[in-house]
Amino acid sequence: MVAEDQALMTARKDLFSRALSAAPNRLHMAAHSHHLWPDVTLAAQVEAWEDAAVLADHKWDKALGQVYPAAQSLVARELNLPSPDTVVFAPNTHLLLATLVSAIDRPHPVRVLSTNGEFHSFRRQAQRWVESGEIALTLIDAQAPDFAEQFLAAAQTGDHDLIFVSHVFFKTGFVFDRVWELAELARPQGPWVVVDGYHGFRAIPTDLAAVADRVFYVSGGYKYAMAGEGAAFLHAPPGFGPRPVLTGWYAEFGDLEGPPGGVGYVTDAGRFMGATFDPSGLYRFVGAGRMLEAEGLTTPAVAAHARALQVSLLDKIAAGAAGALREAVVLNPPGNGPQARFLALRHPSANAWKHALAAKGVVVDVRDDVLRVGLSVYHDEADIVAFCGVCAGL
Structure with missing residues (x-):
């Protein structure tokens, strides 16, 4: 895994201000699916x-x-x-x-x-x-x-x-x-x-x-x-x-x-x-x-940012901060090689979790019995904490 003290790059929420402000009560945790569009688009x-x-x-x-x-x-x-x-x-x-x-x-x-x-x-x-x-x-x-x-x-x-x-x-x-x-x-x-x-x-x-x-x-x-x-x-x-x-x-x-x-x-x-x-x-x-390219947001840099957030999220899940998500099996925990930009969490209640989170304004998605959580450059540690807080209340 990535070392816990690995420094995160600063989340670039400023580049996505229109998408984020369009739904201010939404917590979009599905960047692996419909990635939010940056303002330049x-x-x-x-x-x-x-x-x-x-x-x-x-x-x-x-x-x-x-x-x-x-x-x-x-x-x-x-x-x-x-x-x-x-x-x-x-x-x-x-x-x-x-x-x-x-x-x-x-x-x-x-x-x-x-x-x-x-x-x-x-x-x-x-x-x-x-x-x-x-x-x-x-x-x-x-x-x-x-x-x-x-x-x-x-x-x-x-x-x-x-x-x-x-x-x-x-x-x-x-x-x-x-x-x-x-x-x-x-x-x-x-x-x-x-x-x-x-x-x-x-x-x-x-x-x-x-x-x-x-x-x-x-x-x-x-x-x-x-x-x-x-x-x-x-x-x-x-x-x-x-x-x-x-x-x-x-x-x-x-x-x-x-x-x-x-x-x-x-x-x-x-x-x-x-x-x-x-x-x-x-x-x-x-x-x-x-x-x-202009912002220096290379694929290695963004991937490292997302990976560090993944590690933080998994640590919080393991500690019980995300409630029932602790019961899920992590299919792709970060290792030493390349890492997907989403975490795949398998559990029989994955679909029910998705709908319960949606009712709270949190966007994730499900494939069969796998809950997917995708992170990107517009996420920061505060988003991880907020996500876990909602999950804990399910």
Whole structure:
């Protein structure tokens, strides 16, 4: 664990004054879910509207010529990618996933290896693909004690066309820190490795430089990027999936390759683009990302701040200051390695606790029997004390 005397960075509530003042009696402890939006995103949203009003049809010259490349560059810097051209944006990760799978050029069913702990954007679609015969799905238990060894062994069999797995699991907070070993198996002809980084991007330091030429990485702005919906992205390694079947006309913006008289595609990540979209999410993504960089709020710094608060919260829970939460099993206690930005507390009463806390103005969330508490740069020790006080009164 982090040492108890580790100094916390000063909580930056000033950067979130509008969201915090909008509901002054709310205690938002779910930064891992709908992260509060920083003040700069309002200005970004207004800028998107004003550009539409002033530029009208020509707003796309700015949206695609300035805002989009700026968003790509933010992702590339955060993940240490060799080029921002490997990043493509979409309204949500589901659309990116469907487009990516459509690019696998082999007879059905596509053989997929994954886990029983993936988020619903993959879980539901994968189940439906199984029903329709599109894929054959092998699942590894994400909560098995030897999960990493089981998953890597299954991947090494060579029996799969697509390997899809989370870097940080959304329910338990387990960090699969060996996920990058899968890059050794990836080939343009298959298998493809897709890492769901939604709970890793801007949550724990992530450097893809060594694997960027072999691994897909999908994430977005809704959580720790602090930008809200509409700004999901995919890093697509060059040469993997040159011609997705699910394709929009934006994928033909640029120099095209393809059969004579056929459908052409650009060769960078734009080959995965769809069609007309709402660009305001990208404006917010850029606004929030530039704010983080300007304020020196690096991912390591924010992660250390959140981790110290997690340790403080767990100490108080163990001491009985949070009442019944002492009975919960902590699925992801802080250790020596990377730490999810939320604590996962398992208890049969987790759902009842969530609703009781909501009635008191405290926002947490539940996945099955797991209560999740997410902390960020707008939290401080006083918030931990207040949270425990409410919990003690349940």
